[in-house]
Amino acid sequence: MPLRILPLLSVLAFAGAWPIATAPAAEPAPAPCIFCEIAAGRTNQPAREVYRDDLVVAFMDRAPRNPGHVLVVPIRHAENALDTPPATTARLAVTAQKIARAIRRTDLRAEGFNLQSNSGRAAGQTVFHFHVHVIPRFAGETPAGAEKVAAAPADLEAAAAKIRAALVSP
Template sequence: MDCIFCKILEGSLPAHFVYRDERVAAFMDIQPVNPGHVLVIPVQHAVGLQDISAEDTKHIMTVSQKVSLAIRASGLKCEGINLFLADGEAAMQEVFHFHMHVFPRFKGDGFGLTFSPEYFTKPPYSSLAEHAEAIKAHL
């Protein structure tokens, strides 16, 4: 498999780990949004949410929370924390091994999300009901 994160996990590529157990690993992002940017990944290869177990998803969130608390306590510049998951190419996923970004934020750090012009026009309330029904039908 030609997955950079799998190579990191097997030790053939270097990384600075902050956490590792039998199911989850967390290491420093080599292209950080801000200093202290950590990636939390499953040890077992999974491309996206559809490929990861509910138990591993819960564990990744638990570890992400612990990493967030550690970033805040570390002395690194941090006024807030972002948890960011890109699931699929259209969602800006670049490495196709599930990973949660955990990174510190502070005013003026330059990171942001861009909204389309349509975002600023609220949809008809009835369309929200239609969308809710479509989603609920598959839960």
């Protein structure tokens, strides 16, 4: 007579003597990435975009360290610098330089710049989509100073308009 194991396992499981493997609980869907939403134009918050091409988008930081603070972001999601394709990383660097030069041509009067990226929680990354900050700097301020403060939408739009105009002028 053949051994019938399946019914025995069912009885043991029903009695609590044998655990039945269950499917793992579904993980909650991750929150949408705000930079992916901005890059795709799916946010109801105006991003005050200053530049876009096939790989990157640049827009005003909503809580700038200084007037003219811009974020340069890859359109395709990558969590940090180590996850970003080399061609995209190169484009981010070139775009950050282009944005800094444009800011210098405006009346924002930046005397220097920080090009900054934090990769990983230990480095201070808070939005886990790779990005580069272009932060205008001014004489007399401590480079690490100037805490982020939410800017008025009109101020962001005015700075964005100046930077966009400077990007198209030589």
